[in-house]
Each structure stands twice: as structure tokens, then as C-alpha cells.
Amino acid sequence: MVKYIFKRLIISIITIWLLATISFFLLRTLPGNPFQTEKLLSVEVQERMMAYYGLDRPLIEQYFTYMKNLLRGNMGYSLKYTNRTVNSIIASTFPISAELGLRSLAIALPIGLALGVASARKRGKAVDYICVIVAVIGVSIPSFIMGSFLQYIFAIKLKILPVSQWQTPAHTVLPTVALALSLMATLTRVMRASMLEVVMQDYVKTAKAKGLSEGRIVWSHQIRNALIPVLTMLGPMVTSVLMGTFVIEKIFAIPGLGQHFVNSITGLDYTMTMGLTIFYGTFLVFANFLVDIAYGIVDPRIRITK
């Protein structure tokens, strides 16, 4: 086990190092200048800024400087939020995105999985069609439209929930629901497909032949096995959800991390983009590691014993 974790750790570090290296050079070859905003800076000032941030030095030298700082956990200062470090921006915005993400997952996971199970169990019946259609509608409406509609209906027309901001629990309802809807839809679909697969398995027949009740068969024989494919997608899904969603955060004015993913790259904020990429990558690697461990718990065939 220790050996396994150690090996995974080494692979993870190499992955992240390669990720950082590739992103670094990819980003730096992008045309454009990070200091330019719509207010034009003169060529002189622009060159001065490049020099100030060391961006005029040979790329390889910049790379080593960056890596050296990165090893110390220092991702540098944002080029846009001039006196805030990337670390501090992530530290202040990630908890908000993560909270929103966790809330949505807490709603979407149970409901999505339950709908998936219900739909698969009643395959071809009305319940199935309703679940499938609800699920498909969930993934068929772009989130920016869904978010705007929800806001318009519940906050502006019905006035039962706040329009935006991230303060009281009531403020979290709309963004959580908007995000949860699409997650739920995805989960329903995956769970349904997975359940349909499991229902066909021989061991389900065995369980039935043992005289177990339907409920018991579904609960202890089908769901557990059907969860395996769901687990596989959970790593990337949880990562991207916790990292924030640009659209929902924008519409509901939530100061999360999601907006930075878009703004930093379109604004060519090198350090911020790098920091986000590395943070995301590390998180994903870690999440996948956790998923693998969870995998071992759910599916003993791949339990880590070595």
C-alpha cells in the first residue's frame, strides 16, 4: 500500500511538472501583451512593464525562475490584480466555488442517482420516459440560459429568492439549483445506462434465485455495481464543479474561482493562468487518486494490495 501510494505520488509529481512545463511554453508563445487593456499603453510603458516583470528575459531563464518559485509553493503575483498573489486569489475564491460545488453535488448526486435507478428499473415505462426527458432537458439547456431563466422567474418575477450575491443560505439556492440541474441530468443518464447493464448480469439472477426481495436486490446487488462507472467520471466531475463555473458565477455574481479561468486567459495573465492550471491539475490528480481508492472499496477486484 505504502509502495503503491509512493509510486502514485511520483507519477503525479511528474504529471504536474510536465503539465506546468507544457502550459508555460504554450502560454508564452501566445501573441499579445498582458499589460494591454482597452486603455492603450504606450510602447515605452509596455516595454517597461515587460522588463519589470522579467518577461523580457530569455524564456528558458523565466521558466527556471518560475519553477524555482513553484517548488516553494509560490505562484507569483497576478499581472492584473497587481498586488495580489495567485496563491491569495485562489485561497480567497476557491472556498466559495467549492462550497457552491459541494452544495450542488449534495443535491445532484442523490437525486441524479435515484432518478437513474428508477428510470432503469422501469425501463420503457412512463417513469423511465419522464426521468429520461427530465434528464435530457437538464443537459439540453445551456447553463447561461438556464441560470438567467431561473433568476428571472424566482428572483425577479416571483421575488421569492435573492437575485445574486453569496451571503445568506437563501442566496445560495438559485445558483446551487442551476448548477445541480445539469449535474443531476448527467448523473441520471450515466446511472441509468449503468443500471441497465447491471440488471442484465447473471449475479442479479442468482440473487433473485436466492429469493431475495426486489428492493434488496436493487440495493445490495445492483446499485453498488452500477456505481462503478459513475465513480470513474466523478473525479473529473467533482474537480470541474469545485473549481467553479464561469457562467453561474457570472450570472449570480458569486466571487468564485470560475471567472478567473476565463478572464485570466483572455486577459493573458500568465501567472494567474499558470497558477490555475497547476491548481486544477493537482486537484484533478488528487481527486483521481481518491477515486481510485474509492474504486478499491467498491470494487474488490481492483483493491490495492501490493
Place this chain on the structure above:
Amino acid sequence: MKKKLSALLLIIALLCSVLAGCTTTGDQKNIDTDVTESNDTGEKTDTPSGEPKLADEQILTFVGHNDMMTLDVSLMNDEMSALVMYAVNEALIRYSRGEIIPGIAEKYDVSDDGIVYTFHLRDANWSDGKPVTAYDFEYAYLRLLSPETGSTQIESFSAVLNAMEYARGEITDTSQVGIKAVDDKTLVITLTKPEPFFLEEMAQGINFYPIRKDYVEKYGQNYGSSPESFIGCGPFVLTEWAQGSKITMEKNPGYWDADSIILEQVVEYIVADENTRVGMYDLGEVDGIYSISAVQTVKYSDSFRTRAGGTLQHLVFMSREGAVLSNKNLRLALSYAINRDSIVKAIASPGTVVADSMIDPEISLDGESIVEKYPASNNVHISGDPAKAKEYLNAALSEMGLSSPSELPAINYVCLDSPTHRAYAEALQAQWQDVLGVNVDINIMPVPQAIGSLLAGEFDIFLNGMSTGVAPETLLDNYTLHNPNNYAKWSNQEYTDLFNESMNADNLEERFTKLQQAHQLILDECPVSPLWLPGTAYLFRDYVDGIFYGRQTGSIEFIYAKILEH
């Protein structure tokens, strides 16, 4: 399960009914372009009849679209930071309601030769009670210029003696720079040569505030990144900065002019999505919206206000040898084909004014608009001149040896990635196609890449919006020979000579006459073509009295505002 399903169905049903509802109501409205004319003064509610009663609670809330980037005066260059800084800090002089008023400086003297400015500071305190001294200003200005700081704003001080030399690292001795605190209460600024617009620059600029050295030393590079790491001496104190979300300012009881400040608290929410902002306003969650787009004004046709100026949007035509638009007649054809008026009316924000020159008409000296006194114009009718445009096009085609506009090489319009720039680009593209049959390709890029293309000269047409500054030559300066900021790569010796003569002129009359000639020349040659001075629409409830928008960006003045009883 069933319950959940029925709940979902209910939601869907609700959705349908509400949306159906809004379709029918929405149909009756249409843009009323006349609205702008009746509303383009910034002081509509500023003329109260009688003495209106004040509300018990003096709290102003409004919603903006962007967070501020920093509170470090030396690094600051964005609108939203400037907006907050105006309230929580104070420079030597203030720009308010279109004029210069005293700030921390009680009074100032200008030497007879117009070179030495002496500011006499009043007894004012920082919000922690310590006195504001001339050294705080000296420190702030020198810090901004220092190569160690990495400021983008050094050019604000270009008139000051040796300021640029110090900023470039050519001299290191700060005593040679024309910024000098003589004692606690006296600051002397020495210019290189007389510059009548320097005071305007100081008043309207956003980087002339004082800085407390001990704070910078304590917080290092994090200075100004949070309410704790910043201190000001303005009428308000920053108490909360929830980044990306909310900014709260409280009245500063220790402000020297605290009596004229009525608001107790100002709250700014930061909301990126416009529908959300408007929704908050509708629900009464905020008293105002910092700026709203043209289309939203339709709903508030009798309550929105506008401001204009400060920026000139103009086309830059790539005029370098070998480029498609190096042909002057082709450039003129494009310029004459534009119906500026129809675009402004249909697309631009209310308050936008069609422009025919490269100098902002608001730039004035001693109350006289410079461009009105020394006029120059591109002579294009605001609705365009298709006949003349075609004449120019035919001339261009015959010069280029082509028989039809379809034979023209591809024309690359680099467009900033923003909804308004996109809308302008599409409108212009269609007009060129309709009037001239000239096809222009639009290439949308994020801001850094778009401006990268502009600087690298990798474009044929670029819609550039630049601050018109406080001096008339601000925009014209760039187009001299070998100027690195000559975006059009237009080389004209005569223009360069005229411009330099203007800059080196001994008296104002000569300066402006030469500038007028250069101005007319550039408009005739058309490497740049002025389009309009974009306006901004904003929305505040009627009970908010005393909001004023300045000419420059980020100069919303809420400090003297008050909430009327409602």
C-alpha cells in the same frame, strides 16, 4: 419520486407561463432614439425645487460590473479602482462637477514663467489621525516614477522636470526630479516648460494621491490589496472589500470637510452580468447602476441619465507602404461611406456624440473649447456621403489598377472582444459592403491579442478608443514619424514638422495654430478617421441626489450625494 417529478413539472410549467408572459409585454417596446437627447445632462435631479427632506438612512448602494484591481495608487490604472480611490483618498486638488476645487492643498501658486507650482497643504489627517504632509505626496509621486515600482502611469508626470528621465533609470538622484516637499505643508513641483494643462492633468488624473510610507513598508508588495493594507485621507473610509463581490465605505468623521459629506455609508456591489444588475435595481436592492447598455435604457426611458466624452473612438487605417489601405483614396472612401449617425442612434450607448475631429471638443482653456476656436474637420456628413465615397473608391481602384472592389485584397478588421466593439464592427462592415461593395473580414480577438496586433501593425482597420486626455494634442501626438505609438504606421514629414513646431512653440497662439494645421492634415490624409465620442448611460433612483459623472472614466462623484426621503 412522484413528488419530485411533479415539482419539476411545476417548475417547467411556471417557466413556460412566465416566459409566455414576457413575450407579449416585450413586443410593445422599441428603441426610442430620441430618448438620448432629452436626457444627456448629468445633473437632472440637481435642481431641487425647495429644500427636499433627507431620508433617515443615508446609505447609498449601487452596482458596478468589475471589481477594482488595486488600491495601490502607484499601480492603479483601472476605472473601478479610481472610482473608490476618489472617495477614500484625496489629492492636492479635486476635479468636481467639471471644475477644479481645492483638496488637501488649501491653495497653490504658479510662478510667472508657468514652471513652478507651489502647493500649500491644509491641516488634514489620515483616517488613523496622523497628519497628511507634503512628504506623503513627494513619496507617492517618486514611488510611482521609480523603476522599482512597475507603474504603467509614469506618463501622467511627463511634464514634470526630469520625471521621465528618473522613471527610465537615466538618472537615479531623486533630488533632480521636480517634485520636492519643502516642509510638512509645502510641496513644490517644477515642470520642464510651461504647460497650461498640467493642473487639469493633476485634477483629473487618478494617480496623484498621497501614500503613507509606513504602510508600504509594512505590507510590501501586498500594499493596497485589502482594506487593512491601505489607508487614505478622503471623505470615506474603506471598511470592507469582499473581492469580486462587495465594497463598503463609511463616512470618515475626521475628514477636514466632513460637514459637507451627508452620506453615512456607500456600498458597491460587483456583478458581472447585466441582467442581474438590472434585476437588482428593479427589486430595489440597489439605488443605482454604474452603467447600463443601450438596450436596457429602453425600459427606463424616463429615468436613465447619460454622460459623454473623455474618449474618442476612431478608426485606425494601416497606411504603411504596401498595405491595402496605403491608398489614401481608399481610406477616404471607407471614411465617407460610414453613416455615423445611424450607427450611433441604433447601436451606441445613449449620450454618444458623432465626432468629426481628433480633438475632444470639451478640451478647453479658460473656458474656451480649443477645437472650436481652432477648428479642423474631416468634412464627412454625420450620415455619411455615399456619392463621394464611391468617387474616392473609383479613384482608388483606378490608381490600384483594379476594375471592381471585389478584386481588392482581403481587408482585415481586428476587433476587440467586447459586445459594443463587435456591434460596431458588424455595422461598419455592412455599410462598407452596401455603399462600396467592399468586403471587410472581421477578426475578433481578446484584448491583449487585439492590441498586440494593433501595436505590431498586423491589421488593416482597427477601431481604437482612446482617452482624449486633458490636452488637445493627446491623440495627435502618436502619429508623428517614427513614433512607436504611430499605430497607422503613417509617415508624413509635413505632419511631423507641424506637430513639433506646435510643441516647441513659444506662445499658446502659435502652439494651437500649428496644431490646427497638423490636425487638418491628418484628417485630410485619413490614416485615422474619427467616429464618435462614446457616452455612458447610468441609472440612479430619483431620491438619490447629487450624483455627478465626470468627463474622465472612473470619476463618478457620489461623495456629495444625499438620499432624499422616499
Place this chain on the structure above:
Amino acid sequence: MQERILEIEDLHFSFDTYAGEVHAVRGVSLYVNKGETLAVVGESGCGKSVTVQSVMKLIPTPPGRLKSGKIYYCGENITHYSQKQMQRLRGNEMSMIFQDPMTSLNPTMRIGRQIAEGILKHEKISAKEAKQRAIEMLKKVGISNPEKSYRRYPHQFSGGMRQRVMIAMALVCNPKVLFADEPTTALDVTTQAQILELINELKEELGTSVVIITHDLGVVARTAERIAVMYAGKVVETGLARDIFYNPKHPYTSGLLESMPSGGETGKTLASIPGTPPDLFAPPKGCAFAPRCRYCMKICQEMPPEATELENGHSVFCWLMHPQAPKYELPGRKSRLKTPDLKGDL
């Protein structure tokens, strides 16, 4: 007359598919006596599995559909039992072993629990006692170190061991009937023999009746007292094992026996039955075997044959048994029954 544990009368079972109705079982009548082993033999797709699975109601409706017929268990008509009622019977009164031990065990559940949950379902005993019973059962089916194995997962066992676990699971509640659906097909030869041995032993010990479904006559030879031969959803011949082996009356049975290799006769080419079974979407109106039958007569294509009862409960569905039909001597098994050859796959 022995006590009949299970009796099936004229069972018709179909599947409704997009392409139409598949008549998988077309009038099967069978019975099982207490304590005996009945082998149901036939090619794949002949309806043998469907027959037993429909008895246990393991086939979901749709697509499966019991069209007609009656099923009696210990004299009680269970034909229209609901799933709930069946749950009391399954595992407790009748249980089943499936063909592939690799897929028939839940991979994510410890085998001990898989055994114990059946006990807990049917008997009111504590979890601890159930565990004890499961461990005993594991010991009984020959799993070494049963306490430890109790906590293991299926993938930690070999195929043969898994089938033992399946047997343990099936027999732990002492059912009266055990259906073994091709219990050895997926195993290698030596393991096959061991598993059959185990089933025989436990049958003797527990007094369970066994219905073994197979296409392998070798398996039949080792275990069965009675045999039912099925073809295209129908029983074509049934009787005591020795009657079927040495005195087959149906050409299909005879063909099956001929195609079975025997220990003594090396070097002889195995016979095979030409042709393929008919399609059960549209079963033929006459005898289903007629197209492949070397004794085929005109009537065979016109009308399905009725049962002809011979001695010892031997009954045959063949027009050759008709008094008017020509008489043939059908080849049967020549070598001695008690030298089983387990390689007799069809």
C-alpha cells in the same frame, strides 16, 4: 408411486421481441420425483433453461410471457404465484446454480455475505448464526479454510471453487429441488467431475431433487436417473437413463448418442446431426426435427407427433412409434454406461 416434488404440465413460454414472438417453450410436460436427478438434455436454444427459469419465474415480463400450462410444486399449483410469493420459495424450497460461476457471483460482495443473505431471508436467525451456517456450508462443499474464505471476494477463487460457492449458496437453506443450469460447462474437465461428484454427494446427503440441465451426455451419464430430451421447445423423449441410453426411440436422441464419443472406439469418426434447429419465431407445423431426420416421413411435416408411452415411464414423441409407420432399429449407446466419457460435447 414416488412423491412428485415438481410437475410441469404443457408449459408454453414465449418472448415478445421487436421482431415478433419467439416460442421458446412449446408445451413441455415434466415431473421430478423426490430425491431423484432428472437431466434435461438438448442443444443450446432448445428451451431447457427457459423451462426451468420460468418455473422459478426468473424471466422478467416483458419480454418473457407464460402463455399456458401448469406448474405444481409439492402438489400446489404455483403457476400464477406472484413475485412476492415466489420469493418465499426461491432459495428456500427451490434453488438454482447457473452456468458461469465467473459472472453468477456478485463481484463486489464477500461470498460469505452472499451465502448468508439467503439464510437471513428465509429463516429467522441472527446474523451470527447465519454466518455459522454459511461457514459450515462452505466446509461441506469442500472449501478449505472456510472461516477465512467467508470474508473473501469471488475474484479470489478459481472457477471450480466459485461453483462450489454457488452450490453452497443454493443448498444452504435445504431446498427440495435444485436446478443446475449447465453447472459444469464453463469448467475444465477435472473440475467438472469434482463438481458433479459434489452435487451427487450433497443430493444423497440432503435428499434434494436435482434437475440438471445440460447438452453434455457425459454429465447425464454420471448423474441422472431420468432423462428428458428436448428439441425446439418440446420434450421429444423422456424415460429412465438406461432406457434412453440403450434403447432410444427418437431419432434425435439416437443422433445425440451417436455423436457422443465413447471410450473404447478410438479412430472412429464421430457422427453428427446435419442441419440446424428450426427458428422459434415461426415453429414448423409438423415435427420440428423432421427437416433433419433421416427417417422423415410425409406425416412428420404435416402434424406434430403425440406421445407414445412405453414401459417404465419411457415416452416418445415420434411418428415412427405409430403402428402404421415402418420400423427401424435406432442405434443407441453400445459401450457400458458406467464408463463415462465427459468429453461428449455436442
Place this chain on the structure above:
Amino acid sequence: MSNIPIDLPKDAFSHMNAGSTESEIITRPSITFWADARRRLFKNKVAMIGLSIIIIITMLAIFVPIFSQYSYTKQDLTNTNAPPSIEHPFGTDSHGRDLWVRVWVGARVSLAVGIFGSVIPGIIGVVIGGISGYFGGKVDMIIMRFIDIVMCVPNMIYIILITIYIGTGPVALVIAFALTGWMGTARSVRGMILQLKEQEFVLASRTLGASSATLIFQHLIPNTLGIVVVSMTMGVPAAIFQEAFLSFIGLGIAPPIPSWGQLANMGISVFRVYPSQLLIPAVLISVTMLSFNLFGDGLRDALDPKLRM
């Protein structure tokens, strides 16, 4: 014996040669996998509704712009944001362009981006996944590691990066999707190939001396095709979505070419004032997505061999 009819004609028992009768002919039509799948699909009403909507929308996208009197670029700045009318069934936009034409030109763009943006990365994924799974060992290791790393880059950053590099035309978008979208397919195809590789028919073919290419392209890939086809179908709405999202953040397709994402994004900014400008593209996007998803679901059900009877 009593139940056997006595009166049988004499010739009833005349011998017939086996195999000489009609019943030898197998009555059930030999149903191949694809034919079977097609049959199931056609029986699936929901999937067929989805397919019909897709076909209708495609037809409208093809023919409306051809026969309309307006062009999608023709502006009329004096008649902007007009509500739906007989002349302009969907009204006009902020530039006074006819939305009816723009919506259907947008349909062309969105559908093309959706289909190519899903099929091309799908094909790339199949090829790379096939190679990786088939050759195994070092090749597999390198490809899988590479995918691991690339998948660590937030998708959004990756796509924006590519659009910055190669521009924002429909073709550029498809390239961006192709470069970013193949990894998932590659992974699952690899997994399937790894399983299939061990199966008898592949071993048999290999012992008969089939070349690698033959094995990959004739045996392995066809066997994964069902799942790949389903994932490509599901990928179409995903790509349309992706395009819409890029439009939302301002990096969609360059004007004046409209796309649904762009129209919806334009619509959303005026939605409080002119709701029809959002509703029309939003409903169309949603209905199209719904249709593709329902059709994809049906396709998956149809292609799942385990459900075959």
C-alpha cells in the same frame, strides 16, 4: 396410443429425404447486428421523434436561407429590434437584420460545428485509442500518460488557447474541438480494444496471419463502433453547447456569420427588453440538443448487444 388419429392416409408414412423440404429454409430472416439495431431504433418512438426533429431542422437550415428574400448580413439600422411580424417572422436584431434568416443560417453553422466538432475528434479518438490499446506496452504507456497530462489542463483554458492561436471561424472551432475532444473517446476505445484483443476471434485471426492493420481496422474497431457511434451522437449537442458557451464568453464565431450560440448570447443581453430574441435561439438550441440526446439514447439502446433477442 388412443389419441393418435387412426385414419391416416397410407402415404403419410412414406419416407422423405431429410433436407428436401421447404422447412429446411430458415424462416427467420438472418438479422445482422446492424439490421437488428436499425429495427430496434425504428421501433423506438422517442428516438424517432428526435430524428424527425433533427431532419426538419436540417431541412429548414438548408432551404430557408436559399429562399428568403433577406440576406443574413443585410442591415437596416432604422428597423432594429423589431418584434416578430409577417415580414420578419422572428423579428429583427440590434442591427435590423432579419432574425428568421439569421436563425437558420445560424442553424447551419451550429449543426456543422456540432457534427464535425463531434465526429472529427471521435475519429481521432478511435484511431489513437485503437493504436494505444492494440499495441499496448510502451506506445500505450506514452499515449495514456500524454492523455493524463492533457486532461489535467482545464478544458476551457485549452479551448481558449487554441482559438486565440487559430482564430474563431467555424473551421477553427472544429479544429479546437478536434484537438481537445478526442481524449475521452481514445480512452474508452482503448479499454474496449484491450478487452477484445484477448478474445478468441482476434486470436484466431492473428494465428491466420492477419496484419496489425487488418486486425485493428477489420476486427477491433468495428466491434467498438456501436459505442463510438453513440458517443459521437451525444457529442453533437455537446459541441453545439461548447460553441454556445464560447459565444457567451465572447469567443464564438466571427461576425457577421451567426450561430445559435451567438444569437442566444445576443438575446440574453436584451432578454429583459426583447425576450423573443433570446427565446427563439434558446428554444432551438434546447430542442436540437434534446433531439440529439434522445436519438443518441435510442441509438445506444439499439446498439447494446445485450438487449438483443
